[in-house]
Amino acid sequence: xxxxxxxxxxxxxxxxxxxxxxxxxxxxxxxxxxxxxxxxxxxxxxxxxxxxxxxxxxxxxxxxxxxxxxxxxxxxxxxxxxxxxxxxxxxxxxxxxxxxxxxxxxxxxxxxxxxxxxxxxxxxxxxxxxxxxxxxxxxxxxxxxxxxxxxxxxxxxxxxxxxxxxxxxxxxxxxxxxxxxxxxxxxxxxxxxxxxxxxxxxxxxxxxxxxxxxxxxxxxxxxxxxxxxxxxxxxxxxxxxxxxxxxxxxxxxxxxxxxx
Numbered sequence: 001x002x003x004x005x006x007x008x009x010x011x012x013x014x015x016x017x018x019x020x021x022x023x024x025x026x027x028x029x030x031x032x033x034x035x036x037x038x039x040x041x042x043x044x045x046x047x048x049x050x051x052x053x054x055x056x057x058x059x060x061x062x063x064x065x066x067x068x069x070x071x072x073x074x075x076x077x078x079x080x081x082x083x084x085x086x087x088x089x090x091x092x093x094x095x096x097x098x099x100x101x102x103x104x105x106x107x108x109x110x111x112x113x114x115x116x117x118x119x120x121x122x123x124x125x126x127x128x129x130x131x132x133x134x135x136x137x138x139x140x141x142x143x144x145x146x147x148x149x150x151x152x153x154x155x156x157x158x159x160x161x162x163x164x165x166x167x168x169x170x171x172x173x174x175x176x177x178x179x180x181x182x183x184x185x186x187x188x189x190x191x192x193x194x195x196x197x198x199x200x201x202x203x204x205x206x207x208x209x210x211x212x213x214x215x216x217x218x219x220x221x222x223x224x225x226x227x228x229x230x231x232x233x234x235x236x237x238x239x240x241x242x243x244x245x246x247x248x249x250x251x252x253x254x255x256x257x258x259x260x
Contacts, residue, residue: 026224031059038062042136048072064139064222072138074217074253078187081145081238081257082216083250084194085229086138087131091246095126095232103130113230114181114193115155122191125235129244129256132228139223141196142252143214144231145259147184150191154180156198180205180221184214188259190237195230196221217253236260 025031035056039046046053048067056062075082095101099110099120110120133139156178178198186192196205204224214220238257250256 026060026063027058029058032057035059035062042134044136048138060224063135063224066140067138072251072253075255076216077255077258079259080216080255081186081192081231081259082142083131083252083254083256084142084144084220084231085131085133085140086251087133087229087249089244089246089248089250089256090130090132090228092129092240092244093127095123095128097125099124101128110232113195113232115153119151119183119193122234123193123232127233127238127240127257129231129240130228131230131250133223138252139227140219140252141221141223141229143209143216143218143220144194144256145184145186145192146214146216147186147192148213149182149211150185151183152181154178178205180207182220186237186259188237190234190259192234192237193230193232195232196223197228197230198223233257 035053038044038059039053048071050066050068056065091103093101095110101108101110110123111117114120114123180196182194182196184192184194198205205221205227206224207221209218209220238259240257241255244250244256
């Protein structure tokens with residue numbers, strides 16, 4: 001009953017008008033006035049930010065704030081894979097032989113997630129990790145590994161909440177939301193799919209790096225609101241760090257896995 005009620009309410013409020021309204025307000029000069037309240041409500045530390053609080057002209061500018069490089073050191077171990085974002089590890093684990101993985105007791109398929117049977121077949125028996133960014137987090141996205149871009153495409157139209165309620169009660173939130181997918185070839189010649197998932201009715205995922213190759217730790221884009229990053233790895237390509245566990249908060253640049 002709660003699941004059906006949640007889905008009905010989300011469908012009623014999630015449309016072009018609501019998305020435009022949210023986006024318009026966060027990018028307006030009037031939104032600057034609520035930045036102090038936003039910082040207080042989410043208990044956000046601004047010691048890491050390059051700009052001072054009073055320098056942000058809109059709430060959107062604050063969402064996509066940059067941080068000082070020294071506050072996000074990159075694990076430069078040659079075989080390391082880093083977290084591409086500041087986020088909470090929602091879950092991680094093995095993808096089944098049939099291409100299934102699980103988030104909040106919900107079953108997802110590689111076919112639905114990737115939109116391609118051919119690409120999905122490459123990740124059967126592989127690994128996955130789901131990283132959730134709350135509205136309070138640093139929203140810039142970075143490369144998890146040195147990699148050559150093999151493919152990049154967009155799937156989905158609407159974006160539903162990806163917080164704990166959205167994952168638990170939503171309809172296939174991760175594989176149904178608007179998302180930008182980047183297929184990378186890692187230094188061990190194995191493939192990784194880096195999936196940026198839109199959230200909270202706002203489909204804004206902006207790429208700032210248009211090159212054909214990514215360097216570990218470099219910025220590649222940003223979210224305009226809280227969201228999720230999913231990474232998929234081919235079978236036998238990586239092992240997760242022993243420090244990784246559900247509910248752990250990781251900063252961009254920290255090791256989450258190692259290439260085999």
